[in-house]
Amino acid sequence: MTPAARVSAAIAILADLEVRRRPVNDALREWGQTHRFAGSRDRAAVATLVYDALRRRASAASLLGGDSPRAVVLGMLRLGRGLEADDIARLFSGERFAPEALTADERGRLEAPPPDMSAPAAGDFPDWLEEPLTRAFGDDLIAEMQALADRAPIDIRVNTLKTSREALAEALAHLSPQTTPLAPDGLRFHVDADGRGPALQAEPEFIQGLFEVQDEGSQLASRLTLAAPGEQVIDLCAGAGGKTLALAAQMDNRGQIYATDIDAQRLAAIHARLERSGARNVQLRVPRGRYDPVRRPEVADPLADLAASADLVLVDAPCTGTGTWRRNPDAKWRLRPGALKERMNDQAVVLDRAAGLVKPGGRIAYVTCSLLPAENDDAITAFLERHDEFSILSAEDVCRQAGLPDLAPCATAAGGLLLTPHRTETDGFYVAVLSNGTTGAAG
Structure with missing residues (x-):
């Protein structure tokens, strides 16, 4: 396909998304199947092209006036990829498989300086989220x-149960890995x-199970749980098991991790990943159906025997x-x-469930x-108001005990940590560690 034909395809897929309102992966998969x-x-x-257009949808629309x-693809090429109007005109030539030629208005908007934009347009996010996001980030x-x-780059977590970061970096040297800036077991690869x-x-x-694909922010979140060898740990929302596997390595296969989820289907992928990883301290607790203590109390609690027993409960909410x-x-x-x-x-329900599983000092x-x-x-x-036996550990103490650099710029008003692409070059993650009674976090 020519570059112009690729642009035409991207516009067609975005149009399909407008009409059918479905996940982009579904639209891309169908397009690939019908364009062999x-x-x-x-x-x-x-x-x-489609993903980049979605990333810049609001700012691109502001630039093009629609x-x-x-319009969104045109604006993305100008704002997101830095193409000049002449470069864009060569893609929008109206020739075979290319989009129709630029109109005079489109060319004028591409050549003019970007207009003043509202915060949602300049930041490319939905209008209705301006107030809560301003509250989070201010200026x-x-x-x-x-x-x-x-x-985003591609990050992997080295499985320290089987190898070291240095050894894996050498084995993958042909892919030019870089060490992650903050996570001690991560390697990073950039896209072209x-x-x-x-x-x-x-x-x-x-x-061979020597690594898992996992964003650095997720790796840091796992480390900030302070899980330590020998502990009894419950991963309450284990899903496909990314953090379960990270905790198993962090605990050096010692102690016990009980991994569960409210929906048995979400745990389907964890079995093969556990086998590949060499993790031996993980026990799956699979509900018979969808466990919901509020809406479906008839489904048995797979953790009923673990009340007040855990050193740590991970709520990956x-x-x-x-x-x-x-x-x-x-x-x-x-x-x-x-x-x-x-x-x-959902978050309130799962936090209250976690409170009943933590032992004193956990x-x-x-x-x-x-x-x-x-x-x-x-x-x-809200949780601390409902459960006054718990208190939040300071972000500084959590980072110190986790052996991580001081993440003071990421500390929130309530005492948690908020990682972001701007602050830490990771995906966005929030982490708060709560102690039941005495501060018994592992070091």
Whole structure:
């Protein structure tokens, strides 16, 4: 495919998303299936154009004075990729497979300086989130949101149960890995101009279980739980097991991790990952159906025998996922206020469940991949009001005990930590560690 044909394909896919309102991955998959002539490089380039357009949708629409798929792609090429009007005109030539030629108005807007934009347009986020995001970031709002609109690198976590970071970096030297700035067991790979990264899961080292693909922010969140060898740990929202595996390595296969989730289907991927990793201290507690203590009390609690027994309960809470917009830019435009309210209710339920599982002197590590105070500081403040036996550990103490650099710029008003692409070059993650009674965190 020519570059212009790729642009035409991206516009068509964005138009499909407008009409059918479905996840972008579904639209891209269908396009690939119906355009078999497109090779892997073409598919990657088209996907990157679509993702980049979604990342810059609001600012691009502001520049072009309209939010049609064509306008959004034009604006993205100017603002996101820095192409000049002449470069864009060569792509929009009206020739075979190319989009229609630029109109005089389009060319004028591409040549003019960018207009003054509202914060949601300049930061490329939905209007209705301006108040909560301003509350989170204040004067840094636009800088934080623009960083969240950039492409993300690919990070992996070295499985220290099987190898070291130095040894794995040497084995993957042909892919030019870099060490992650903050996470002690991470390596980073950058994507090329077409959005293609190395095929890491085809590497023998991945098949052998020497690493897992995991954003540095998620790696840091796992370390900030302060999980230590010999502890009894419950991973209450284990899902596919990314943090479960990180905790197993952090605990050096000593102690016990009970991994569960409210939905048995979410645990489907964890079995093969556990086998590949060599983790031996993980016990799965799979509910028979969907466990919901509020809506479905008839489903048996798979953790009923573990009340008040855990040194640590990890609550990797269900959330809006606003911190993952670098990787899932379509999600920001599909998010609705009703989803936020639902997630806040879920978070309260799972935190209260965690409180009953922690022994005196134990702790809860509350983690979200959200930037919204309602899901972070507010959730913790409300929990502490309901459970006065708990207190929050200071961000400084948590970083020190975790053996991490001081993350003081990431400290929140309530005492948690908020990692962001702008602050830490990671996805967005919130972490708060709560102690039940005496401060018994491991060092």
